[in-house]
Amino acid sequence: MALTLLAIGLSVGNKIHQADLRITLLSDALGREDRLDQVQRQLRQDVGRLTRDAEHGVKVPDARWAVLHERIAQFRLRSLQAAQAPDRRLESGSGIIQEGQQAVTVFAAASDHLIETSRLNPSGIKTAMPHFLGALTALEMSRSQARKELTLAIGLAAESNRRNGRRDIISVLLGGLGIVAIIFSMAIWLRRRLVLPITIMAARLREFQIGESDRDVPGLERPDELGDLARGLHEYRKAVESRRTAERRAEFLANHDMLTGLANRLLFENRLAHELGRSARTGDVVAVFAIDLDAFKAINDRLGHAGGDRVLKRTAQLLSSCVRGDDLVARIGGDEFAVIQVARSQPAATETLISRIFKMASAPSDEGVAIKMSVGVALSEPGQTGDELHELADLALYRAKADGRNTARIYNKHLKDEESRRVRLARDLENAVSANEFRLAFQPIADVVSLKIVGYEALLRWRHPILGDIPPDIFIPIAESSGLIRTIGSWVIDNALRVASTWDSKLSLAINLSPIQFRSDGLVTELCDSARRWRVAFDRLELEVTESATLLGFQRDNVLATLGELGKCGAKIVMDDFGTGHSSLSNLKEFTFDKIKIDRSFVATMHDNASSSSIVKATIGLGKSLGLIIVAEGVETEEQLFLLQQWGCDQVQGFLIGKPAELCSVACVEAVI
Ligand code: C2E
Ligand code: CA
């Protein structure tokens, strides 16, 4: 490119130089012509002066004539030389030059002749003069002609020089433009082929470095060095990507629960600490939800581990679908879940989330087993640690469970007092048996038609020395959770049989058994021993168990085996609180009960609630078809009794028949009857 530009420059320079040279030569020739003109004028004057002198008779020395001859010869020679000059010949046609030379020669000859005439015969001057003047005029005309030509040639040369100059400038400009265009195109090409791909590669690499791009490196298909570079980068990216994936996976595994994909305890605790720190600055309130599935062990026993896992996954999905994007759902372990919810308007946000969770959980599902859960919530207060907050949520959860499960409780001061009360009761229960604080009340069970009492249910009473009567609904769950129910249960068995031993031998004795009592192997032996000791026939015994204790509970097979054994010994097995557990009707297939007790909640509402009355009617019908005895409990009114009689129920229990009372002997029993 530079060479082309240089060549163009040199060529233009050369042309300009040539044109200048030509003009210079022409100007030189013109100068020569001028000088010869002067010489010629001088010669003419000198010839004129000398011839005039000679004509007037003035003696002109020979030497002056000789000098004049000499000058004429010189003039002639210079004129001929000027005509011979190469530039002169170039510029003028040979005709003009010849004419000029001839005119010089004629002029020289005429001058020489006039001088000789003047020197030798001055009288002949008059005759010779016209010839001289004619030659002079011819010479001047020829010279004038030559000058015109030279002037014209200079004009033409200057004009041509200007034209050439313009053309050269245009060609230089065009050449320059061409070069600029070539440079520009090359720049575009370079940009497209090299710079742009490299820039994109660098950009992709930067995006990738900060983890923002998963687009491919451009130019992978190129066969050149840039293609090699792109492929190299691609390989590098793949290696880094797989390392990152492994890191992410390791991090995920460390912070998440594998089964459900939810956050695990570690992530939960870290996030909780973070949110509490942040809320101290923002003034937000952090709510911790402690969530436990109800009867998960029973579900696991019933459906096996795979079924249990499915329920856990469904629960995880359900909770995740209820919360907002910035809330955190975690699986803390087993069937324990937790949620962190940060909001400004509490407890409104908490209440909304609770109702959403229960609404979703109660929505019909194809999966069969309904998800029931208990929820405890605690709201943060300034200066609280994550552990403290979680503990309070657990406390509220405990309350929700104690209040019948499948419900939620939000922690408050009152709950705290209740918890202290619970702790106190748990402590005091330990001495209740030895301190003789328990009593048994017996509630009659009657035939629905004759209303004749067919037996009694033993119901435990605890009179606390300071707090007074504590309802069994309060202290039994505490005794169950502390394990004391075994000791208390033994006390109940022994004392109930002791009392029953005093009754009419036709009267049955119903004893409530807690699921925990089935966990110790000695239950059958204990019952048999006690019955033998008090001489109560085993077939008078009715053992009341709830569905969760039997069919859904812990060690289900063992429980069913124990019940089977007790049944073989002659005791009747009664399903208590029928209708409140899980899929009650289908459970009846799993174990042959002798009796079913319809829960008092259905009886209480069957009058004005169509679904309650349907359940009662259906249960009676089912019991009949299976040959079971159906008992309705909680019968308080004549109307209820009437309906139960109409529907064919077998037995009734409730305040209408008799309230639980402390009976101690046959006499008492008879008095009641
Ligand atoms: P449950 O086995 O369903 O006992 C019947 C409960 O219903 C008793 O409450 C009884 O007082 C109440 N009841 C009876 N008839 C009526 C009525 O017409 N209307 C109303 N509103 N209630 C009526 P209680 O004695 O407070 O016992 C509550 C629960 O405590 C029992 O429910 C039982 O699950 C548990 N429980 C009581 N004693 C024992 C025991 O010795 N061992 C075990 N494991 N649990 C027991
Ligand atoms: Ca009962």
Ligand code: CA
């Ligand atoms: Ca009951």
